[in-house]
Amino acid sequence: MSPSGLQLAGGVLAAGAAAGAALATYAACEARAYTVRRVTVPVLPAGHAPLRVLHVSDMHLTPGQTRKRDFVRSLVHLAPDLVVNTGDNLAHMRAVPFALDAFAPLMERPGVFVLGSNDYFDPGVRNPFRYLLPDDGVRHTDGAQLPWGELVSGFVDAGWLDLSNRAGRLRVNGEEIAFAGLDDPHISRDDLAAVGPAPRDADLRLGVVHAPYLRALDRFTEQGYDAIIAGHTHGGQVCLPFYGALTTNCDLEPARVKGLHRHPADSLPGDPGSAWLHVSAGLGTNPFVRFRVACRPETTLMTLVER
Template sequence: MPLLPVVGRTLGLGTLAGVGLATYAAWEARQYTLRRVTVPVLPAGHAPLKVLHLSDIHMAPDQRAKQEWLRGLADLEPDLVIDTGDNLAHMRAVPVVADALGGLLDVPGVYVLGSNDYYAPGMRNPLLYLLPDTGKRNTSTPQLPWPRLKERFAEAGWLDLTNGFGSVKVRDTTIAFAGVDDPHLAFDDLASVAGPADPTADLRLAVAHAPYLRVLDQFAADGYDAIIAGHTHGGQVCLPGGRALTTNCDLEPARARGLHRHPADSAPGDDGSSWLHVSAGLGTNPYVRFRVACRPEATLMTLVPAS
């Protein structure tokens, strides 16, 4: 058989396969999924709490299906919302995010911001996530209207945990919080939140956008019962079965999403250890709306007594 027809056929099949994968990846990026997980962290005798973890919404005004799905989460009637950042992906996204959150803004909430709340996204090849982190950060694009986002959250009564502490009482449970600004941009000020977690609270939770090990290590050592984070997109481009290849930070891919322990080899009750929940998030870079074997998600965490 002549060589040129074989080469042409091979190239044609490769092109079809590439188009098929891209079509699937674009479809999966719109398959919004609610995950459910039970976290045993409450003191004995406390009623379970429903906590909705939102992360990496990356909202653009044209994403109407995402907005409608997000708006429907209010029907879950959570007791608390934890937002771990990267809400924005467009200069006009703040009112869109507020509208999509809808009734959730009437629920007690806490939040931190991520790099994509601060800086507008740029064109990016999603396969670059598979390469080692160069340390270069997107800070040359225009700033997004994050002060207005903070104002809207403040109007709703949500607690800003940017390099600080706070406390929220939900029914009979007092929750002490600590949070840091985005570790991916090195905005985190760990010294400002260092020290033992509040021993008088019923529950101690720590919040960060990106689950860098330096942040997890400090919060676990300081006695926080659980650490809540996002940023990883669950790997975004994963192997079949959802096995992540990267996390876009120094957290190992095996813990790119879901509920784990930190340190990874610790067990409940170990001193200096915590639960860790990492959300795969709801969005993507708006210029490359692809996900592979990693559907966009929000998580309803049911907190129950540890015993």
């Protein structure tokens, strides 16, 4: 190659390296740009006052993530009437006390929770590009178990309802709310039989699950629940501007990877066998690859209003 050719190739390589470094820096900053989203869900009976529901998901906390912990602690200033935690709180063997500290102010409010796969098992180092490939069905359930029982005890001792394959009820600001929950479908811990018919004497019926697999969403809607709250997807985590998510890490289609939608997707409010669906893009990432692209980490304040 001629000297001029070598110089051109060197310039291209340098430009490519600079662009890659810039993208990596941006993606690392994006993963720490914690955001509060706000949505309004018309799901309450007529004549009922609005209800503020804080949806927190996928914190993936390690002991050293003080900024993330401080952000979660600050959410109490949103004055939620109810907190819904859809799992994947942990990402380290010693994270439980730090997670409970982060949620401590919110645990003074009524709350419910389910767990995700990363509450049960150490996340381990993963190839970040595998997340963008089609799901091969492989689940990493052979690693070290995290002390998830301590996390559950902390939540339950504070008065939060454990909805992992369970149902329960709470009275919140005068509203009688019936819940049904599933353990994580991503690792086949869900028991669909745990979701029975939605109680008709409740003012509001909510389904809660970590991963929004279609079998879980279908079960909640078939049983008459008004809305379903889920996490797991990270909003796609690595998204393309003006295009959106490349994957959901489950069988939910990318068009509903985060935010407020209907289920089934083509249903309208009031259609029998349908419900609102809210999927959180979550607050975290795998602790070894803390990158997000065009998808900021988030928690959502859902204002429930009259239908």
